[in-house]
Amino acid sequence: MTVHILPPDLQATRPPPSPDPLIVVEDVAKRFVDGRTGRVTAALEHLSFAIREGEFVCLLGPSGCGKSSVLDLLCGFEQPSAGRIRVEGGPVREPGPDRGIVFQEALLFPWLSVLDNITFAPRLAGVPAALYRPRAARLIALMGLDGFENHAPYELSGGMRQRAAIARAWISEPRILLMDEPFGALDAQTRLGMQEQLLIAREATGATVLFVTHDIEEALFLADRILVLSGRPGRVAREIPVPFGRSRRYSALLTDERFGRLKREIVEEFRAG
Template identity: 45%
Template sequence: MEILLDNVTKTFALNNNNGESFKVLDHISFVVKENEFVCLLGPSGCGKSTLLRMVAGLEKADSGVISVDGQEVQGPHPDRPMVFQDYALFPWLTVEKNIAFGLETKGIDPQKQRDEVERCLQLVGLKGFEKAYPHELSGGMKQRVGIARVLALKPRILLMDEPFAALDAFTRMKLQDELITLWRQNRFTVIFVTHDVEEAVYLADRIVVMSCRPGKVKSIVPVPLQRPRRRTEFTFLQIRNLVLKQYTTYDPPVEYAI
């Protein structure tokens, strides 16, 4: 599914009695092609998560248009689920019940629910943890449950809001590889929010670099690297260096120089 953002602007009111407001996003325009993996990269506070929530239909733009395959986004839809940084699991439900939650709300037949949960457990490597509760899982396993829950809906678009930011470096890299495998197998369209330059270069087909306050598209950087990618190869480092120059207002540190 192709996603179009055309001159999207968003302003929030301040919590005071003066009627003041601040602009979060300022005339954002870009296109995400069908089956493309796009990263939104920018500093904290630049409106990345707000923009993702608007694509999901959880927030409304003040002006401009967001459309999917030519249809304007009017609200949430099962084809546009989100994976959150904080896992957003129900602590009183088991792994299998968390994964089945969206299917149950859609009224899917119980046997089909069980079959789909089984499929998704296999996909994310959680077979054998069906009866576990979230508090019994590591951070990486919790995020796998969150990913499995949206995969169970068989979405055509996957929206991910810094899903690996709270994880240790080893787990983060492992889940990055697993995500790319799932994306290549299922060929959904992905918008992935991050503030990690290396993560963006490792994952994305293109990187939308955003500036801060108000958030604007500073540049769009293609990543023409074959997968699997190696973080130490020369071309990877060149692209990382280029993105760093776009991402910051100063030259990158010496260790990033190419």
């Protein structure tokens, strides 16, 4: 896959990073109550972490440990049962343009073209076409979707649909990108290309990324820091700074002895529960 470098006009114009964390999660619990039976499911308990501006953090944990619930809280789809969540210093009450979201399924509107999907948010917000059109064109090029602007989502491959979903999340210049296993449904080769493209785009935009995955190698390849969640109810069992710097090649990591060591350590952490 061609990897495009983000052009300067797509680089977000932001104030210099603040020394205060951009995202703060403090002793958060999330419990779901079944309205019919009254049964309570504790998804998260005593969850605390902070993320600084510009960091790429992976939330890594086994299935069902509450990873998606963390993103739902940060998006504002759900409210915590206990504890506090602050984004840019304020509480999260609802979804907002400061937080772009990419789910495992691309969730494009099937009746809209690729271009109309990507430009959905600025059109809804009444942004003039002269402002968002050039930006959309560059994102389409960046994501390797040239020539597919007028295609419907069903005419795209799974990888292309996901790239369109990322472009849609990125068009509003979100300060934070929340990604829930976005490459989980892709084949290994497409996935690798997407991961490399994401790292380049993140580097160029300076966006803060919280990326949920259950794939240890994916977390080690992408993250500046990994938060390993415990089994349900999820809390941070371990925090791992990733020592590979920002310009990464997957092939180089595979021969790095630290990669194998960290992978073994995380596997042990999973086994310990």
